[in-house]
Amino acid sequence: MTMRFQRRALIAASAALPAAGFLGAVHAQPRxxxxxxxxxxxxxxxxxxxxxxxPAWGQMVQAATGVQVSYRTTQGPNQNIILVERREIELGxxxxxxxxxxxxxxxxxxxxxxxxxxxxxFPMYDTPFHGIALRRSNITNLSGLAGKNVGLGPRGGTxxxxxxxxxxxxxxxxxxxRFGSASDMQGxxxxxxxxAFLFASGVPVPAFSEAETQQQVNWLDFTADEVTRVxxxxxxxxxxxxxxxxxxxxxxxxxxxxxxxFAIGHQSxxxxxxxxxxxxxxxxxxxxxxxxxxxxxxxxxxxxxxTFLPFHPGAVRYYREKGIAIPDNLVGA
Numbered sequence: 001m002t003m004r005f006q007r008r009a010l011i012a013a014s015a016a017l018p019a020a021g022f023l024g025a026v027h028a029q030p031r032x033x034x035x036x037x038x039x040x041x042x043x044x045x046x047x048x049x050x051x052x053x054x055p056a057w058g059q060m061v062q063a064a065t066g067v068q069v070s071y072r073t074t075q076g077p078n079q080n081i082i083l084v085e086r087r088e089i090e091l092g093x094x095x096x097x098x099x100x101x102x103x104x105x106x107x108x109x110x111x112x113x114x115x116x117x118x119x120x121x122f123p124m125y126d127t128p129f130h131g132i133a134l135r136r137s138n139i140t141n142l143s144g145l146a147g148k149n150v151g152l153g154p155r156g157g158t159x160x161x162x163x164x165x166x167x168x169x170x171x172x173x174x175x176x177x178r179f180g181s182a183s184d185m186q187g188x189x190x191x192x193x194x195x196a197f198l199f200a201s202g203v204p205v206p207a208f209s210e211a212e213t214q215q216q217v218n219w220l221d222f223t224a225d226e227v228t229r230v231x232x233x234x235x236x237x238x239x240x241x242x243x244x245x246x247x248x249x250x251x252x253x254x255x256x257x258x259x260x261x262f263a264i265g266h267q268s269x270x271x272x273x274x275x276x277x278x279x280x281x282x283x284x285x286x287x288x289x290x291x292x293x294x295x296x297x298x299x300x301x302x303x304x305x306x307t308f309l310p311f312h313p314g315a316v317r318y319y320r321e322k323g324i325a326i327p328d329n330l331v332g333a
Contacts, residue, residue, distance in 0.1 A: 031066045035273040038068035042080035042092035045154050047182025049202035056291035057281045064280035076157025078109050084266050085115045095127050095158040097236040097259045099309050117267050119312035119332045122278050123302035124261035125294035131198035131220035140218050148195035150174040151185035159200040169233045182207035202294030203246050212249045221254040260305040274314025
């Protein structure tokens with residue numbers, strides 16, 4: 001599977017989406033009395049794509065359904081799944097690799113628990129794993145990270161979960177791995193506290209785009225051999241390419257591995273509400289793309305990127321109306 005990302009600018013108004021969504025929610029009234037009056041959507045820390053993407057589609061859902069959507073900043077996919085499972089939030093976002101760990105109770109963060117109350121709603125976008133280092137560090141590839149201080153984003157997010165596994169698979173031993181928001185990692189990189197910053201998010205990663213305007217950076221991607229080794233060990237990852245035009249200073253295509261993101265919800269959500277939620281997002285792709293570049297991949301046809309996590313029945317209704325086949329084993333109760 002090959003994926004290619006093209007550069008699109010994020011509109012400046014996106015940064016204000018969370019506040020705008022909250023203020024607009026004060027007068028929200030559900031169109032159907034059977035629907036919840038309000039739901040909470042788990043996003044992620046500032047500096048990553050979830051922080052912009054979540055409020056973008058949350059506002060679309062609120063406008064279409066009248067259900068108030070508020071936002072909770074989290075550590076990312078892992079915590080979103082935990083919070084949805086506990087019904088502390090109703091909606092979240094996750095990468096499918098983390099969702100697979102959750103479903104099977106694998107990965108240290110699950111502590112052996114299987115999270116079986118989460119349901120897939122709609123496909124979001126692909127998440128490529130790549131990184132940056134300051135040019136003065138002379139780090140030009142992943143193998144150069146041996147013995148260095150490396151930032152990975154939030155511990156409970158996809159990069160914090162998968163980058164340690166990827167580096168271990170490649171036999172690369174950094175001196176230290178540090179965790180925090182993408183904005184924090186970028187700041188530490190600029191201050192010389194980190195030698196490199198590895199991340200995984202929709203592109204362009206806001207923190208990377210900002211970093212390349214402030215410093216001279218080297219772009220860290222994978223060799224062909226590294227892609228082969230990583231995807232053999234972690235089949236939930238697929239090889240791909242980030243186009244040379246995505247970042248201003250990359251100057252070349254970046255060879256990456258990636259995994260798809262999906263919006264998720266608790267199985268107890270009203271099916272009619274979920275149907276309208278999915279319809280609001282997928283029937284209005286142009287509006288979503290105006291808010292965030294990664295929305296270009298948020299189309300119904302990408303529902304097939306999910307091969308294991310049951311879809312919510314309300315979502316299944318939407319896809320089947322659109323002629324997209326959802327196997328019976330992926331229809332959740």
